[in-house]
Amino acid sequence: MSWVEGAAGSPYGVHNLPYGVFVQADRAPRIGVRIGDLVLDLDGAEAAGLILAGDALRQPTLNAFLALGQPQWTTVRRRIVELLTAQEHRPAVAPLLIPLDRVDLVLPFEVADYVDFYSSEQHAGNVGKIFRPGAAPLLPNWRHLPVGYHGRAGTVVVSGTPIVRPQGQRSTPDGPVYGPSTRLDIEAEVGFVVGVPSALGQRVPVADFAAHVFGVVLVNDWSARDIQAWEYQPLGPFLGKSFATSVSPWVVPLEALAEAWVPAPTQEPAVLDYLRDVPHLGLDLRLTVDWNGERVSEPPFEGMYWTPAQQLAHLTVNGAALRTGDLYASGTVSGPRRDQVGSFLELTWGGAEAVKLSDGSTRTFLLDGDTVRIGATAPGPDGTTVGLGEVAGTIAPAGPA
Incomplete structure (x- = not known):
């Protein structure tokens, strides 16, 4: 069960966690993951040392993360679930949650073919x-x-x-x-x-x-x-x-x-x-x-x-x-x-x-x-x-x- 308000019963709870890329104000595009009606700033999470992905989550598209492969996808997903469910992480993670109505979503990956x-x-x-x-x-x-x-x-x-x-x-x-x-x-x-x-x-x-x-x-x-x-x-x-x-x-x-x-x-x-x-x-x-x-x-x-x-x-x-x-x-x-x-x-x-x-x-x-x-x-x-x-x-x- 996630401590994030609105996540329980949502089709975007911790069982889902889809990835996207968002922009906010004048900041560059950032990778995020959806939880309820919020987006978790994964760029900020990796910058703070909460997630380790070799800076793949600090890029303007998902491509670098996509290239890491299944073992790393699974490791990062499990860590995100942990961050969003364990109360001990709430103080560090809560400031990285942004309401969806305050961001614009852009093309999440650079399409190759x-x-x-x-x-x-x-x-x-x-x-x-x-x-x-x-x-x-x-x-x-x-x-x-x-x-x-x-x-x-x-x-x-x-x-x-x-x-x-x-x-x-x-x-x-x-x-x-x-x-x-x-x-x-x-x-x-x-x-x-x-x-x-x-x-x-x-x-x-x-x-x-x-x-x-x-x-x-x-x-x-x-x-x-x-x-x-x-x-x-x-x-x-x-x-x-x-x-x-x-x-x-x-x-x-x-x-x-x-x-x-x-x-x-x-x-x-x-x-x-x-x-x-x-x-x-x-x-x-x-x-x-x-x-x-x-x-x-x-x-x-x-x-x-x-x-x-x-x-x-x-x-x-x-x-x-x-x-x-x-x-x-x-x-x-x-x-x-x-x-x-x-x-x-x-x-x-x-x-x-x-x-x-x-x-x-x-x-x-x-x-x-x-x-x-x-x-x-x-x-x-x-x-x-x-x-x-x-x-x-x-x-x-x-x-x-």
Whole structure:
């Protein structure tokens, strides 16, 4: 039990302790960990000798700490729990606790590379039906490997960053035209943050997932569906997705999700040996999607066909190196029901079925001024809940042509 006021019963108690980076007044960015509605200044804690991490917690991003590896992650986590639960540490630690409403949260790590997968059978099937009516919903390779694409690390932004409506080419009956996207969409996803790198030419087996991946963030992979539909054949996503990808400001350590692992869906046909993960486990994460403050969907992550460990193994099977700060995302999370889908493409069935919001307005895709918030929780120890925070963004008008 933590001595910190408000920590008991919070989804951000000592069973969670997500890491982030914050700024306050004119001070440089500092690493912190969330406890209740407070942030513990880990820069100050290491400077005071309360935590030993080789100055990795005194940096402006999490990257140096991420690179330390699992033994050090565990040691530091245990020390933070001790500082926040033992009364003897209260006099030294209490002055380092800052209310969240007095800080601004920034991108917690420097993103090295960004990869996005396509791992929900329900989402892939829905998209296939919408984009390729009359054809098989899933392409022949889909059940054999985790389909993905290499995204743009430089446009990964922290939650709350305005999303400027992208412009580009889109198809019309009279030929291609240029202008702002008219079918701007979301993709509710879960991202995995790599800490320990791997050498070029080295494959990372599924069993080594936890030795390389530090933790989890929420992701909104904003998508311009009209730009995407015109450009994606034959090489896949490009400008329809690379304009912005939002991530939540808190990185939840894998250690905080120990109680959230559940059996993943059975895979048929059997996967190739390098993708065989035993036990075959996914995460019981429960996502929420709010459109202008109204709950429109609750996607279940536990039904994802391809697991995070399989995604990492496939990402490196050709010898591609991992780097500290790599981010790979799950792909859109969708369940079997319409109120469980993770994109508005599916929610409105390609724009054919408008959604009516509580203020009486209707939507198919995003309008300027719309705000989308994606949240998630997971089961924790002894009936607790682990909060993953939220990733939010508001659509700003397109800039000059």
